Amino acid sequence: MSTTEPWITLGRDYARCLTIVQLPTHEAWVALDADDRVAGFVLLVMEGAFVGYIRSIAVREDLRSRGVGRVLLSFVEQRVHEESPNVFLCVSSFNPRARALYERHGFHAVGELPDFVVQGHSEWLMRKTIGPITGFTPRTAPASRT
Template sequence: MSVRPLRPADVPALAPALAALPLMARYRRSADAIAADLAAALARGDGLLAWEAGGEARGLAWFLREGTLGVGGYLRLIALAEGAQGGGAGAALLAAFEAEVAKASRHAFLLVSDFNEAAQRFYERHGYARVGALPGFVLPEVAELVYWRRLR
């Protein structure tokens, strides 16, 4: 099990595994939409890290290294396929994201859905502070909670 850069060859198997997650269903993200988003992100050079287990990508961290509020990196998504949660993969992906961002910035930002209490607890355990909310930012009935952590 390890964290490594996401490869284009990972996307066809990873996208359906992520689309099956309740979070992706809530945001109406199909396997095809996820695959297209990841292909575009790879082409742009976004930060994309894979959690690999058993020789295949079972999760990812998708991020921007800098630019958020002019001072920090932004974690777009950490997602782990069913069965990959709870074993330290999320923490490893988060640490790898922070290490990449820390090369250019002292700040990391992310958004968490107001209904996703498990993710809120995860980020708070890793030193992130809730600093605001964006009501209806993505879905009209959901507030996206803004989290921040000073790096280095």
């Protein structure tokens, strides 16, 4: 997937993607197609200031606009809501199809980060929430990150 957009514009080659996937702070969740090939994946960060941050979500190019992204988002929301009421992600201004998917899925832009990753483009911080942190009761104890 590192050989397709938006990863090319983001400068994420295979080696960089592999490094990110292997970070110990990231949970990697993979969707498989009927032939057990990778259809897509999500990298999730469940610690730090933005617990429930989707670091990356990717769908194989030939399966885009076929519901894989929607399924991945639904799954990761359930995972996040075990521990946090908020799901966060960033989407690049040059990726309007992805932003439209997130908006259809209930995410709202909460801030713009100009020139954050790519000069001349913005990243939009988006959030989907089921309520404030105060008063939220986790469904499960946070997983150990050791």
